[in-house]
Amino acid sequence: MNDEGKxxxxxxxxxxxxxxxxxxxxMRQLAEIAKISNPYLSQVERGLYKPSADVLKNIANAxxxxxxxxxxxxxxxxxxxxxxxxxxxxxxIKLDPRLSVDQKDALMRIYRSxxxxx
Amino acid sequence: MNDEGKxxxxxxxxxxxxxxxxxxxxMRQLAEIAKISNPYLSQVERGLYKPSADVLKNIANAxxxxxxxxxxxxxxxxxxxxxxxxxxxxxxIKLDPRLSVDQKDALMRIYRSxxxxx
DNA sequence: AGCATGCGCTAGGTAAGCCTAGCGCATGAA
DNA sequence: TTCATGCGCTAGGCTTACCTAGCGCATGCT
Numbered sequence: 001m002n003d004e005g006k007x008x009x010x011x012x013x014x015x016x017x018x019x020x021x022x023x024x025x026x027m028r029q030l031a032e033i034a035k036i037s038n039p040y041l042s043q044v045e046r047g048l049y050k051p052s053a054d055v056l057k058n059i060a061n062a063x064x065x066x067x068x069x070x071x072x073x074x075x076x077x078x079x080x081x082x083x084x085x086x087x088x089x090x091x092x093i094k095l096d097p098r099l100s101v102d103q104k105d106a107l108m109r110i111y112r113s114x115x116x117x118x
Numbered sequence: 119m120n121d122e123g124k125x126x127x128x129x130x131x132x133x134x135x136x137x138x139x140x141x142x143x144x145m146r147q148l149a150e151i152a153k154i155s156n157p158y159l160s161q162v163e164r165g166l167y168k169p170s171a172d173v174l175k176n177i178a179n180a181x182x183x184x185x186x187x188x189x190x191x192x193x194x195x196x197x198x199x200x201x202x203x204x205x206x207x208x209x210x211i212k213l214d215p216r217l218s219v220d221q222k223d224a225l226m227r228i229y230r231s232x233x234x235x236x
Numbered sequence: 237a238g239c240a241t242g243c244g245c246t247a248g249g250t251a252a253g254c255c256t257a258g259c260g261c262a263t264g265a266a
Numbered sequence: 267t268t269c270a271t272g273c274g275c276t277a278g279g280c281t282t283a284c285c286t287a288g289c290g291c292a293t294g295c296t
Contacts, residue, residue: 026242026243026244027243027244027245028242028243028244036284036285037284037285037286038243038244038245039244039245039246039247039284039285039286040283040284040285042244042245042246043245043283043284046245049282049283049284050282050283051283051284052170052171052253052283052284053170053171053174053189053192053194054193054194055283055284056171057194057195067189067194067195068186068195071171071185071189074171076171076172076175076185076189077175077185077186088209088210088213088214089207089210089211089214089217089225091206091210092206092207092209092210092211093207094137094140094183095187095206096206096207096233097133098232098233099232099233100232101136101139101140103232104140105140106228107207107225107228107229107232110224110225110228111225114216114217114218114221114225115214115216115217144272144273144274145273145274145275146272146273146274154254154255155254155255155256156273156274156275157254157255157256157257157274157275157276157277158253158254158255160274160275160276161253161254161275164275167252167253167254168252168253169253169254170253170254170283173253173254
């Protein structure tokens with residue numbers, strides 16, 4: 001039942017290996033910096049396993065790459081294409097940790113009533 | 119470890135639960151859209167498990183949030199671009215061209231009454 | 237000729253991600 | 267009331283991320 005073109009994943013290992021060799025690091029060296037074991041890094045580079053996000057982040061860090069670059073290579077950032085409302089206000093309200101759900105709801109309704117008014 | 123001021127949500131699970139309730143979705147509904155099981159979503163929201171990156175991406179998509187926002191909440195992106203701190207709301211209100219001065223004032227007052235309250 | 241040190245990789249285990257089946261509690265209709 | 271439906275959560279198993287120990291092959295030093 002496992003589906004999904006994992007197109008991103010097969011190249012992720014090659015990408016990591018390429019970047020590692022570019023930085024002239026051995027597996028053990030990179031693994032040490034990235035705080036993972038070298039056998040595991042080996043499996044990852046050969047595409048046997050798909051590392052979790054924080055391992056990815058650690059590897060990116062160790063290779064002086066941004067985490068975003070890594071996630072993009074892993075195919076994890078790309079496909080939220082849609083127009084999630086990027087109204088600054090609504091977005092900010094949704095993300096405000098000091099507001100309860102009900103308060104957010106209230107603020108959003110007021111905001112929308114203001115902006116729909118015309 | 120109560121860093122309430124700096125980084126917003128105590129846990130990723132609380133963030134997800136908040137966003138889910140904001141969207142008026144039940145666990146089963148969100149789980150269905152995000153292609154995960156509802157018990158697993160339950161564990162995630164209560165912080166028992168930390169979901170892998172593509173589950174995170176699916177949840178973000180289902181909630182109409184960008185994957186970046188999700189990863190930032192999960193602590194996987196060091197450098198958050200959309201600062202999610204509570205200045206966001208007031209700032210966004212001020213910058214919204216569709217609001218009149220009075221409306222901005224009203225929204226700000228409500229927002230502050232929510233966040234100042236004890 | 238050793239022997240040391242480095243490499244990448246295999247073997248096999250533990251823990252965590254993620255599942256299905258099903259519980260107990262609300263709400264609401266007949 | 268009883269029955270149905272939906273909710274969140276528990277129990278327990280399967281799968282995979284990730285580990286440690288150790289292999290075999292190079293290189294280099296003495």
